[in-house]
Amino acid sequence: MAFMGGAATARPQTTVTDPVRVMVVDDSVVVRGLIGRWIDEDPALAVVASHRNGKLAVDDIVRSNPDVVVLDVEMPEMDGITALPLMLKAKPGLVVVMASTLTRRNAEISLKCLSLGAADYVPKPESNSGVTTSAGFRTEVVQKVKTLGQRAQMRGGRGHVSHPEPSPRQAPPVSPAPTARPIASPAPRATTSGAGPSLRPYSSMAPKVLLIGSSTGGPQALTKLFSEIGPAIVNVPVLVTQHMPATFTSILAEHITKAAGRRAAEGVHGEPLMPGRIYVAPGGRHMVVGKQGMETCVLLNDLPPVNFCKPAVDPLFESAASIFGASILACVLTGMGHDGAAGAVRIANGGGSVIAQDEESSVVWGMPGAVAQAGAAAEILPLDQIGSKITRILGGRR
Template sequence: MVVDDALVVRGIVSRWLQEERGVEVVATHRSAKGGLDDLFRVRPDVLILDIEMPDMDGVTALPLFLSKQPGLAVIVASTLTRRNAELSIRCLSLGAMDCLAKPQTSGEMTSTNDFRRELIDRVRALGGRAVARARRQGEPAPPPIAPRTRPAVSEVLNDPAQRSGPPDNSFLRRSNEPLRVRKMPAIVPRALVIGSSTGGPQALAVLFAGIKPLLPRVPVLVTQHMPPSFTTILAEHLGRVAGVPCHEPVDGEHIHAGTIYVAPGGKHMKVAQSAEGPVVRITDEPPVNFCKPAVDPLFYSARDLWGNHLLAVVLTGMGSDGARGALAIAEAGGAVIAQDEETSVVWGMPGATAHAGACSAILPLNSIAPQLVSIVTGERR
C-alpha cells in the first residue's frame, strides 16, 4: 500500500513497484484516513507512508496503522529536511521499520535511480520477512504473481557491473552450511565499531541503553545507512540514550574514549593514526556496496589502526555491507559479534557476517550489550 498526498509520487512509486516480479501494489491513497479505512480489505505486507499530509500526518497515522494491523512493515518516506528527519526518527521509535529520503521534486523523482533502488530493496526485504512470518504462523501463502516480461529494476540495478565496490560474495559460506563461530579473543579492546542498516536505529537505541558501563573506556564509532540530516538527528537521539557526547565528526577530529561518533549521511567515515593519536577521516569516495556511508570502509580502517584490540558489532540490515570488513577484523585477531536472525528486522548484514565465518558470537539483541560490557571491562562470561 502506498499512502502519499502527492499524485505524482503515488503514480511513480506504484509504477516502479508494479514492474517488479513478485510485488503487487494492492492500494494507493492520498490520505492516511483512506489507507486506514482500506487496511482490513487489502491487508498489505508493506506500507509506504508519507509524513507530510494535510488530513493526518504520518507520525499521527503510524500508531493507528500498527494497532489495526500489528506487524505491518512500515517504510516512512519524507523529503530531506531537518524537521522531516526528526519526524522520521520519531516514527522509527513508534514502530516504523525504515525511513527513506524522497527526492525534493517530481523531476528528481523520475531521474534518480538511488531512491528507486533503495525503495524496492526495502519493500522486497520487509515484504519477504512478512510473508515468512505468516507462513511460520500457519497463514496461507499469497497467490503467485505472474512474472513480467521485462527484467525487474532490482535485477538491473543490482547487476555486478553497476555496483560500486567488489561484487563477488564468494567469501560467504552457503546458507545451508553450519555457521562456524570463532573463539572469543582474550585481548581487551581499545575501540568499538558498529554497523547497521534497516532496523538499525531501534537496535542502536537498545544497545546504547545497555552499554553505559563501557562507554568511558573506549570510543564508539557507528555507521548507520542513512541520508544527511537523518544521521544528525540519529546522533542526537543516541547521545540522549547513552548519556555521553554523540555527534557526526569532522575530518581530522581526534578520537576519544567516552564519545560516540556517527558517520555523516552521504560520506564515508574512516579512522587513521596521526602524530597526536587516532583521528576520524571523512571522505567523499564513491559508494561501497551501494552505500554511503558504508560499514566496510570503517571496519577496514579500524582494523588497520587497532588490529586485534578491536571489537566490532554488526546489527540488523539489508545486504552484506560490513561482512568483508568484519572478516578482516576477525582474521586480525579482533572480536566480532552479530545480531541473530530472530531479533533482526532483516538478517542481511549480520547474516552475511555470520556466514563469512567472522563471528565470535551470534546473539539476540538484548544479549549483545551485556556481552560487550563484559568484554571491554575484562570480565569475560
C-alpha cells in the first residue's frame, strides 16, 4: 500500500533479503501517491513513509529508516536542497534520489545536490498529468530506486550493483524501447593472471582523441576526473556522453569548464574538433564524429534511443573507432546498464585503448562492468587513479 500522508509505522532493520525501504517526499499528494503505488507494486521495494515537505521527512528519517529517499527539489517549509544534508547527517549511507522538473534552476539545484551527497536524480514531468502518463518517468524512478537501494543494502550502504542492467533513462514514454544491440564478439586478447576479466594491451600509438562515457554517478565522477586531467588535454579534443536530459547537459558543461579550467560546451552540429576543447553530448540527441571535407567534426542526430539512452555512448564510440582507429583513448565511468560496451569492443578491436572504472569506486558498476566483462578494457582502475593514468598516456608515458 502506498502512503498518501504521514510516516508509515517503522519496520524492523533491513537485511539483504528484505525489500528496499523507500521514503517519498513531495509536496504534491498526487505525485506522492503515484510514486508510492509504483514502488509498492514491485515486490523488491516497499514504501515505509511519505511526506509533503523536507522537514517532516528529516524528522522521520531515524524512525522510518529508509534505504532510499525520493526527494522533490521544490517544496514549502523545507525544500530538497535544505533537507538533503540533514537527512545524510541523520542516516549516513542513505541513498537520496532527487526529483525535479526540467527547468534550468531545478537542473542547477539537482546537480548541486549531487555534489552534496545525493546519489542521482530523475527529471520529473512539469505537471501532475504528465507524471501520471509518463511511462518513462515511472520506469526510471522504479529502476533507480531498486538498483541504488539494493546497492545500499549490500555492504552496509557501501555495496555496488555489478550486474549490467538495461538503463531506463530517457526511454520513449509511449512506444516500446528499442531492443539493445548485442555486444560484438571481442578479438583475442591478453589475459590477466588469476581470476578477473581479461585485459587488452594499451595502444602503442599516441591518442588523437579522448572519449568518455558515463551515467549514474557520472556528474560527480566527471568533475573529479576533469579537475585532474585539465592541463593534460591541451593537445586532444575530448568528447563526453553523459546520460542526461536537455537543460542538464548545458549545466554539466559549465561544471566541467570550472573543473578542467578549459572550455566545455554542448556539441554543435558541424563544428570541427579542436585540441583542448571539451564537447558534451546535448540531452536528447546522439553525438557522433564524422568527416566534412578534410575536417573531423561533431555531428548530432535524432535517431532512436540506443540501449534505452539518448544521448548514448555506443554511437560516439563506434563512430570514433571508424575514424581514429588505434589513436583512441576512451574511458567508461560509473553508470547503470551496458551502454558503451559494444563501442568499447569496437575501439579495442581497432587497436585503441579503453579504461574502465572499477567496481569499488563506481556508484553502479553496470556500464564499466559490461566493458570489463566484454574483455574490451586495457585496465580497470579506481576513479582516483584514472586521471593520473590518462595524464601519463597523453604525456607519452604508460
